[in-house]
Amino acid sequence: MTHKQLQSVMKFQLKYFNNSEVKITDDTIHREILSRQDGFGYANSKYIYRAVIRWTLIQNKQDDKAWPKHWIDLSVKELALKILTAE
Amino acid sequence: MNQKRNINICWIALCLILNFSAVAQEQDDTPLDISIKTILTDFQNEAISLGIDYARSLDSLFQTKDILLAQDKSLFQLTPGIHVQTGTEDAFSSIQLKLSGIFMTFKTTYVGNQVTPDLNKGFQTFPISLGIETNNRFNTLNTLAEAGWVPWFKKNPNGNMLNPFRTIRLGLFVQSGYKFNFVKDSLAITCPKDTLNLCDGEADESHEAPNSFLLRAKGSLKIDTQNLITVGNVGLGLSGAAHGWYDIKNNAWYYRAQAALRMYFSRQNNKYFDIAYQKGSGAPNFNAGSQFGMGLTVAF
Numbered sequence: 014m015t016h017k018q019l020q021s022v023m024k025f026q027l028k029y030f031n032n033s034e035v036k037i038t039d040d041t042i043h044r045e046i047l048s049r050q051d052g053f054g055y056a057n058s059k060y061i062y063r064a065v066i067r068w069t070l071i072q073n074k075q076d077d078k079a080w081p082k083h084w085i086d087l088s089v090k091e092l093a094l095k096i097l098t099a100e
Numbered sequence: 101m102n103q104k105r106n107i108n109i110c111w112i113a114l115c116l117i118l119n120f121s122a123v124a125q126e127q128d129d130t131p132l133d134i135s136i137k138t139i140l141t142d143f144q145n146e147a148i149s150l151g152i153d154y155a156r157s158l159d160s161l162f163q164t165k166d167i168l169l170a171q172d173k174s175l176f177q178l179t180p181g182i183h184v185q186t187g188t189e190d191a192f193s194s195i196q197l198k199l200s201g202i203f204m205t206f207k208t209t210y211v212g213n214q215v216t217p218d219l220n221k222g223f224q225t226f227p228i229s230l231g232i233e234t235n236n237r238f239n240t241l242n243t244l245a246e247a248g249w250v251p252w253f254k255k256n257p258n259g260n261m262l263n264p265f266r267t268i269r270l271g272l273f274v275q276s277g278y279k280f281n282f283v284k285d286s287l288a289i290t291c292p293k294d295t296l297n298l299c300d301g302e303a304d305e306s307h308e309a310p311n312s313f314l315l316r317a318k319g320s321l322k323i324d325t326q327n328l329i330t331v332g333n334v335g336l337g338l339s340g341a342a343h344g345w346y347d348i349k350n351n352a353w354y355y356r357a358q359a360a361l362r363m364y365f366s367r368q369n370n371k372y373f374d375i376a377y378q379k380g381s382g383a384p385n386f387n388a389g390s391q392f393g394m395g396l397t398v399a400f
Contacts (some may be wrong), residue, residue: 018212025211029219032267034325042284044370049133050339051324053271055179056198056225056250063167064177064204069216071170 014075019093022069027089030058039090047085059085070096135374135397166298174205189316194384199232222254227271231383240304241280242314242384248273271320275345279384281310306386307350315348329366335364341373343382371398 024037027046031037035045047059063080071077078099084092167178178201203226209218217223227248234241250271272330308314320343327335346353360376375394381387 014214018214021212022214022216025216026219048326051322051326052225052269053250054198054227054229055177055202055322055370056227056248056271060177060179060202061204061219061225061252064202064334065206065217065219067168067177068170068175069214071168072216073214077168093165 014070016090016095016097019070019097020089021043023066025095026062026070030062034060037089040088042088043085043092061087066096127213138396173208174203176203177201188248194233194235194382196231196383198229198233200227200229202227215251219252220255225250225252227273235304235385239281240310240384241307242277243280244275244277246273246275246318248318267323267325269320269324269329271318271322273318273320275314275316275318277314279308279312279314281316303387304385305388306354306384307347307352309350313349317346317348319344333365337362337364345383345386353383354380354382354386354388356380371396373397 020039024039024041027037027041027043030044030051033046035041037046043062047062048061049057049059051058052061063084067077075097078096081087081095081099084095087095167176167354169176178199182395204223206217206219206223208215225229227246227250229246230244232241232243248271315351320341322341325337325338328337329335338360339362341354341357345354346352356378357380358376358378360374363373365371365373373394373396377390377392379388379390381389
């Protein structure tokens with residue numbers, strides 16, 4: 014999976030949780046869209062997003078690596094790069 | 101005496117916050133929300149209410165692979181968490197420690213030639229949790245297993261979720277467990293049956309008998325408009341939640357309802373000021389009192 018492909022998947026998934034007029038781009042910060050307060054318990058946008066991106070990586074034969082610190086404060090471009098290049 | 105103990109509990113909670121916060125800054129993906137409110141209780145006591153939500157993924161706790169089971173059209177992810185509500189005077193109190201997970205079913209699609217869940221077609225989440233719930237006196241302790249259903253709705257073709265579902269969340273749960281009692285009956289805080297609405301906010305008003313099994317059905321409705329309008333640099337929104345419990349074993353109903361006018365101070369919506377009203381404490385005390393207050397919440 015390339016950076017561009019993962020960025021496309023991330024933007025696609027973020028669009029579902031976007032309840033504002035914010036346009037989703039490679040520079041969108043995850044915290045602007047995702048929250049732990051918009052569901053019940055762990056059925057919330059932040060944890061669901063993380064789960065579906067990890068599912069996507071696993072199903073497309075990528076390593077399921079630990080996510081970076083403070084990933085929610087990273088942009089789509091930054092997080093995709095860190096996930097694919099993590100040790 | 102009670103006030104001194106409550107203040108001590110607040111200090112302990114603040115120490116835990118600082119500890120969690122320091123750990124969170126070092127290691128984790130911002131798992132901590134803290135809210136501090138000044139409140140007015142049913143007894144017209146001016147009190148401080150402290151709320152802590154702490155959740156972190158297993159990989160950040162143990163630096164190993166998180167528990168994620170990925171099937172063709174479903175997944176399961178497991179996460180531990182802590183929720184604390186406490187305060188001075190007769191503020192509501194509850195402490196919940198849970199190991200929770202979600203089972204999720206969905207349809208799939210291809211984006212950039214990569215298979216991925218298609219959330220736009222709607223999907224289902226089934227939260228499950230195992231844990232304990234108690235109050236800040238630790239005089240009762242419930243062990244509890246919970247399973248539920250939280251649907252997420254389709255989006256319409258132009259990308260906006262169909263109103264009014266865009267900001268409303270619905271959840272249905274079944275809870276079962278065992279209620280332990282750690283104090284003599286003479287020391288327990290109880291409330292006269294004819295003064296249910298004016299009782300101490302810390303009192304256990306549930307019909308669930310100590311040292312007995314629990315069985316409840318729970319329905320929850322939540323609305324959060326997030327940043328609805330912006331006035332100057334401050335965003336305004338509405339937040340509300342209603343939770344109802346049916347005590348199947350004792351044929352009794354409990355509830356918790358809360359509403360807040362929310363003012364956001366950052367674009368990321370992680371710092372906000374609430375003017376809030378809460379009726380009913382929820383589990384484990386199911387106190388029927390009310391609290392009115394205002395305060396700040398920060399998500400780290």
